[in-house]
Amino acid sequence: TQCLPQPIIATSICAPFHRRFTRLGYLQPLVKADRFVNRWRNYPRFVSALNGNFDVYHIVDHSYSHLVHHLPGRPTVVTCHDVDAFRCLIAPDEAPRSRLFKKVSQYVLTGFQKASRVVCDSRSTQDDVVSHGLVPLARLVVNPLGVHPACSPDVDPTVDAEGIRLLGHRSADVPEVLHVGSTITRKRLDTLIQLFAEVRQRYPRARLVRVGGPFTQNQMALVDRLGLTESVRVLPLLEGHVLAAVYRRASLVLLPSEREGFGLPVIEAMACGTPVIASDIPALRELGGDAATYCRVGDVQHWTETVLDLLRQRRDEPERWVGRRNACIQQASKFTWREHATRMVEIYQQALNS
Incomplete structure (x- = not known):
């Protein structure tokens, strides 16, 4: 979001997905290899190159919170959909993982914890974040998602x-x-x-x-x-x-x-x-x-x-x-994208002022 008094201008930025291994064939191990390289090498390089062109950055999926480590020193908002990405750390007996997997998850978590604001889809998710001591309540806010505009009882x-x-x-x-x-x-x-x-x-x-x-x-x-x-x-x-x-x-x-x-x-x-x-x-x-x-x-x-x-x-x-x-x-009808967007603008302003 570029910093203007009114209105806030939001720019959607999606890092390109580079295919390397899947050029050899669309086999599941090759798909996983491409995803791994893009997530852990290409995407961090991409966001590092943004060079502070924006005043607030918003990562819309908490499982990509490792990108916070690579963003310029500007306020960052992260949307948290649930705490499953950190389950191997907060409930290791229920979600046993390798030492390497836990190390990677810890790196994602520390990026998550650096965010200026964490936006939770539901109060239930906010309660989970707080109960596990992941982020202080003062930096959490609830902003429910909206219903797709096509979802209607009217016959089409x-x-x-x-x-x-x-x-x-x-x-x-x-x-x-x-x-x-x-x-x-x-x-x-x-x-x-x-x-x-x-x-x-x-x-x-x-x-x-x-x-x-x-x-x-x-x-x-x-x-x-x-x-x-x-x-x-x-x-x-x-x-x-x-x-x-x-x-x-x-x-x-x-x-x-x-x-x-x-x-x-x-x-x-x-x-x-x-x-x-x-x-x-x-x-x-x-x-x-x-x-x-x-x-x-x-x-x-x-x-x-x-x-x-x-x-x-x-x-x-x-x-x-x-x-x-x-x-x-x-x-x-209580869940609309218009309401979600209005609330998100307020959250961006809070992040700018923090």
């Missing part, structure tokens, strides 16, 4: 047609439950797969749709063992407007994670008018409020009973279901 024939192309025509009497996110362990896809197997005992034609790329080998083995292969549809990461179409057609959106720093699918789904069942953890309660429904982490029976109850309500109590949808839309 052109975009919704893309949902039909990906998933086929929607049948009103066939429940379609949706999960959006990665397959990392804390997302608890084991719970998702097992509860869906139980739901299919009541609704044999039900479908599970997952957006975010393929299951891991172990997750796919569980899908096969439970006989769900034909009832599961996996989609890659989708553009915002297409993802909104997939949200709109879903009966329910499920988020069974054991840890989250924010949980964007909660408010995206609700903005599209689709009810959400989420794990009963602080970050997701912070987003979903009274509009979402919550289940105990990892409790397959509780999840199954809750999903079946909401599917019954959807089928048998249309007025109550409409009320639930409206409550979701109202809750999601």
Whole structure:
């Protein structure tokens, strides 16, 4: 951001990603090698060359906080999405890592701790940062993310047609439950797969749709063992407007994670008018409020009973279901990018004055 009295001018700078190893082929080890070289050599060189051209620097992902060490001596803001990048340091028994990995993580953490301001997506993340003594509360601020503007309950024939192309025509009497996110362990896809197997005992034609790329080998083995292969549809990461179409057609959106720093699918789904069942953890309660429904982490029976109850309500109590949808839309309206941007300008000003 260049320092002007009014307004602040924000410039987005993205270091180029240089391909070296993947020129030999797009194999996973070569992809990892390119990412490593870019993250630890090319990106630091890139930011070092900025030569103080700006008055405030903002690193939008805390896992790149090592770049703070290479920025000119100007105020720096870092956005913290969660504390997972530091888990091997703050919970070594739960996240055992090699000595080298810990050393690298410590280097990222010390950059994180040098920031003038740390912006947390949620109060839950701020509480985690404080409870582990990572950054003093005085330098922390909460600024929730916003809902993608494409996320709306309004029918869009052109975009919704893309949902039909990906998933086929929607049948009103066939429940379609949706999960959006990665397959990392804390997302608890084991719970998702097992509860869906139980739901299919009541609704044999039900479908599970997952957006975010393929299951891991172990997750796919569980899908096969439970006989769900034909009832599961996996989609890659989708553009915002297409993802909104997939949200709109879903009966329910499920988020069974054991840890989250924010949980964007909660408010995206609700903005599209689709009810959400989420794990009963602080970050997701912070987003979903009274509009979402919550289940105990990892409790397959509780999840199954809750999903079946909401599917019954959807089928048998249309007025109550409409009320639930409206409550979701109202809750999601609290999270806008306009509000996020306004708050971020204030944070930049605070960093300049610190």
